[in-house]
Amino acid sequence: MAIKTFAQLMEAALEVGPKTVAIAAAHEQEILLAAADAEKQGLADCILVGDRAAIKEIAEHGSIDIGRMMIIQEPEPKLAARKVMELVRLGHAQIAMKGKIETGDFLRAALDREVGLRVGRLLTHVGVFEIPGFDRLLFISDAGVVVAPTMEQKIEIVQNAIYVAQRLGVKEPKVAILAATEMVNPKIPTTLDAANLAKMADRGQIKGGIIDGPLALDNAISLESARIKGIKSEVAGCADILIAPDIEAGNMLAKALTYFAKAHMAGIVVGGKSPL
Amino acid sequence: MAIKTFAQLMEAALEVGPKTVAIAAAHEQEILLAAADAEKQGLADCILVGDRAAIKEIAEHGSIDIGRMMIIQEPEPKLAARKVMELVRLGHAQIAMKGKIETGDFLRAALDREVGLRVGRLLTHVGVFEIPGFDRLLFISDAGVVVAPTMEQKIEIVQNAIYVAQRLGVKEPKVAILAATEMVNPKIPTTLDAANLAKMADRGQIKGGIIDGPLALDNAISLESARIKGIKSEVAGCADILIAPDIEAGNMLAKALTYFAKAHMAGIVVGGKSPL
Numbered sequence: 001m002a003i004k005t006f007a008q009l010m011e012a013a014l015e016v017g018p019k020t021v022a023i024a025a026a027h028e029q030e031i032l033l034a035a036a037d038a039e040k041q042g043l044a045d046c047i048l049v050g051d052r053a054a055i056k057e058i059a060e061h062g063s064i065d066i067g068r069m070m071i072i073q074e075p076e077p078k079l080a081a082r083k084v085m086e087l088v089r090l091g092h093a094q095i096a097m098k099g100k101i102e103t104g105d106f107l108r109a110a111l112d113r114e115v116g117l118r119v120g121r122l123l124t125h126v127g128v129f130e131i132p133g134f135d136r137l138l139f140i141s142d143a144g145v146v147v148a149p150t151m152e153q154k155i156e157i158v159q160n161a162i163y164v165a166q167r168l169g170v171k172e173p174k175v176a177i178l179a180a181t182e183m184v185n186p187k188i189p190t191t192l193d194a195a196n197l198a199k200m201a202d203r204g205q206i207k208g209g210i211i212d213g214p215l216a217l218d219n220a221i222s223l224e225s226a227r228i229k230g231i232k233s234e235v236a237g238c239a240d241i242l243i244a245p246d247i248e249a250g251n252m253l254a255k256a257l258t259y260f261a262k263a264h265m266a267g268i269v270v271g272g273k274s275p276l
Numbered sequence: 277m278a279i280k281t282f283a284q285l286m287e288a289a290l291e292v293g294p295k296t297v298a299i300a301a302a303h304e305q306e307i308l309l310a311a312a313d314a315e316k317q318g319l320a321d322c323i324l325v326g327d328r329a330a331i332k333e334i335a336e337h338g339s340i341d342i343g344r345m346m347i348i349q350e351p352e353p354k355l356a357a358r359k360v361m362e363l364v365r366l367g368h369a370q371i372a373m374k375g376k377i378e379t380g381d382f383l384r385a386a387l388d389r390e391v392g393l394r395v396g397r398l399l400t401h402v403g404v405f406e407i408p409g410f411d412r413l414l415f416i417s418d419a420g421v422v423v424a425p426t427m428e429q430k431i432e433i434v435q436n437a438i439y440v441a442q443r444l445g446v447k448e449p450k451v452a453i454l455a456a457t458e459m460v461n462p463k464i465p466t467t468l469d470a471a472n473l474a475k476m477a478d479r480g481q482i483k484g485g486i487i488d489g490p491l492a493l494d495n496a497i498s499l500e501s502a503r504i505k506g507i508k509s510e511v512a513g514c515a516d517i518l519i520a521p522d523i524e525a526g527n528m529l530a531k532a533l534t535y536f537a538k539a540h541m542a543g544i545v546v547g548g549k550s551p552l
Contacts, residue, residue: 190524256536
């Protein structure tokens, strides 16, 4: 059954049982609160990598119970990130999580040839959104990792997003390749990429979902808007996955949902040995 | 006084008195309803250019009162757009409006050397948004006309947006030049453009507003988010104007606000002899 809310996602995670999560630069209150909460609910066992003294002080000051968590002393964030990747690589943890460290530094550790999680595929970001008033989870990619994807990279972005949606029970997700317009316009290169991706899916070169594009955001998610524009498409108006043309567009879409539409977001980086 | 809601905007427009609006390809129910409503409220006198028989039938069928409106027979949308530009150019109308015609075709008529509204400046789109739960109008540009703006064009986009905000009473609008991150990153060209625009404003090369960038959407509009990121800026957290890096990002931001955050939007194209 497709997971349609974060509450259902939580139930599914509880059924699977706790995963071991290694957190890089865990010396931050928000992070420790989330870790304690996840442990309490039986979702995760946490390994905290960071400034041990700072972690203990923050926990004490905020009355956060970190008694059951292992702490590994590594105050320098970049080294903490490397340590976290090592833990995952060696199988001591299943998930690498970012604490008080720049996203770029965290990803550089994940991509490191020596300790990183590369398996020869592209690492891509998939945002999962629960939006008030919207009837299903919406998956958006790539809003956080790949800056200006080439066509080859867009194929991997689409494939990774389909994988995440399928893991959350959407058997054959509907994928909209977004652009500023639904018309293929030689002057707008993103519409050409979108048309190419859609045709690749028609030819079976991208698998697991129903893919169409270019579509504008309105006609990707609103049946009414798709109807007014007269678009005939299995995806128009009912997309599960939105593929942004680049990180700028994806990032703005994701942040508009979070800040103005009050959506809840869970972000995940896939394509490596384990999720980030 | 700054106009903060569409209701206040309506009041201000009523004080100015009705403008003559020429509508290209007016043979559509939504358009006729809006025209009749604007006339009834004393906001506009409308000239309908389009398929006369279709206009009359739609009006009759929908009980829409178009009795006071002049109708000019021109069933072909592209020619109707040219006629509308001519009316504005000759001073018979003050505003050109798009009916049932592709945006591209409408703009091509506006840009036409013979009948168009060019005055040597760039035509740019400014979207004005009223967002539920947000304390002020938000201006976004360019989400509809300039596809991949050069630095020179971005300067005009910023300047036009400042002009529109000022006309709506925001004396010194705060302008956020958006990118996927607030850090200047040599690998992300849009952050470099944003930094350049901000510095041009410091040097007085762009006037009339307080300009900063790069800023990500969250730290442009949320004081809380700007504080957490430790950004020191007069604009961060309190932007009136958001400048998108390109039409894809702008379009997605605008549509996310309209469809998911239930915002009301009024779009205008400025930079020509008269607004579109």
